[in-house]
Amino acid sequence: MMGVFKQQNLRETETRQPMCLHHLQEQNLRVFCWCNRCSHNAELEVDLLIERLGALYPVPELGIHLRCSHCNTQDVSTRPAWPSHGGQIARHG
Numbered sequence: 001m002m003g004v005f006k007q008q009n010l011r012e013t014e015t016r017q018p019m020c021l022h023h024l025q026e027q028n029l030r031v032f033c034w035c036n037r038c039s040h041n042a043e044l045e046v047d048l049l050i051e052r053l054g055a056l057y058p059v060p061e062l063g064i065h066l067r068c069s070h071c072n073t074q075d076v077s078t079r080p081a082w083p084s085h086g087g088q089i090a091r092h093g
């Protein structure tokens with residue numbers, strides 16, 4: 001069941017080093033992005049983003065460059081497209 005993820009992980013990514021594109025590439029993950037206005041969501045290929053923005057680009061900031069293909073707003077958020085949620089996401093080192 002896909003819920004609407006908003007800002008529950010922001011505090012973590014602020015205090016820790018944000019996840020970068022190369023981290024996702026290493027783990028074979030894609031980028032999950034969703035629109036804050038209409039809740040449209042999609043997954044993006046990391047390779048394409050690295051070509052555009054570089055491997056060290058932080059994942060939480062990808063939304064700046066994205067636009068919703070449904071309602072055309074730029075209010076888009078991103079996070080790693082973990083295959084499942086509720087499992088091993090909350091690792092605190």
Ligand SMILES: [Zn+2]
Nearest residue numbers: 035038068071
């Ligand atoms: Zn939208």
